[in-house]
Amino acid sequence: MLEPGNGLIRQAEHAHTRCWVCVLSCFLLACVYVGSLYVWRSSLPRDHPSVIKRRCASVLVVSALSPAAVKAWMHWADIRVDVSLWELMGVRMEGFVPAVILPLLLTMVFYLGPLVHSALDNPDDFTMEVQSSLDVHSWRLCLGDAVWLRNQVVAPVTEELVFRGAMLPMLVPCTGPTAAVFVAPLFFGVAHFHHIIEQRRLHKDSMSVILLVAGMQFLYTAVFGAFTAFIFMRTGHIVGPVLCHSFCNSQGLPDISSALQHPQRTALLFAYVMGALLFLVLLFPLTDPFFYGAIPVCSLAPAPPSVC
Template structure:
């Protein structure tokens, strides 16, 4: 009977996650348009769609709790990482950790800036520049709406549903698969615009699936360790602003030795600080961990 109950719970979990992923991606295609994805008009419509799906995600989690007969001493919002306890360290420390990982690209950018590190700092603190960004539809999508909605749906909503079925550790590596697959819809758009051949699109999409899955595992880890969704959102936004580290460009740089050293140091410091800066000591009790089945966690 217990095995049957666990199997049913896992089926409900997977179906609920698939439903959310399909709702999120499907909402992007509600608007039939021949416009490119970066057109402001299409961006605004799609942002409205994914914001609506994100707003509905707590209802999906609540329904899952009812169907799977899950009872915990925490609200749906707390399970999804929206809570006040430990909020400040949850916003600061994971972002700091991510910036450490990007030490190489940050040094690279400063080296290429005519004004050096001072110029980079001034650019980052320039209020007028930030005001221009806020009025840019592409920037708002990439830095605000996409990180907020994707983390709320693919981390905040999916991880609480996966944990009772897979255990906390396995959920960190399972949730990103939904996230990676959800990004494959770009094949449809690029094919529609006839930008590349199908073989090129498949290679590019495969690479994209790989790095979105790896990134998803990182933000899932942050969510599970801190119990907050704010950290994954800020890390996601920062990574979107930086893009993938350009190692090939660093290898051709006139100061490549110093630059490669900064890349290596960033990676090493990141690994050293990974568990220290994500210690639950900074964040209090993690509500999502209360869902873990001891037997599932042991698997």
């Protein structure tokens, strides 16, 4: 007969092993995602249409296989839940409409400053962009643009499905929901280091400049990854992170230095500050699980569920 102390030791060892399985599964999935970009040998730059098409095909295959990776992890880690695999990964119908609208609205609020900046500098272009976003013909033209298709569709869908939809369910049982929001983006940030290889191959900059740019890219991709991970954990949907990712790709990083030198600097800075403040005020209300129903991934969380 086992003594109680031995039972506790075995439980601790099992939990430790499960955590290693979680971390290694996420690491391997990130490696496979990045590695799929390099199965095609080419001397052409990354923005060449043929390179984009091949890489899009590769990451689409990896993202399509990511549910199998989560299923295998559940088997190895001995995880049993009462919801489907797709629901764990954020593909579900309950609360779908709020999940489409509210996280995207929250992201647009954060970009209030850059949007006002764009409207002041190029009012005609800004109006045309708004009109084209509602025009079916414009969407058809965009779908024929390989760079647009990669940045606005394929990258957001595949990266969110792999780095949020697949990794967060694997991390939550080990780290808990709150820590998972900050751990998962590390894999996402590190995955972008592969740009160092391409920059070095093309000899565009010195190694010190390349590393500096890579470090900055890691920082903002990790911060952005934490935001979309938070959205995923609070809503239980993958569609919100995908749309937020696509919108942020279309806008780029806020150009605060340009705003500081703008003739209408006061109005612009007010818009930037108001956008940031409104974002913080609305962050929890617009992601309240009340709008989205029970969050499937939270069923994996050890008590207390915190972020969930």
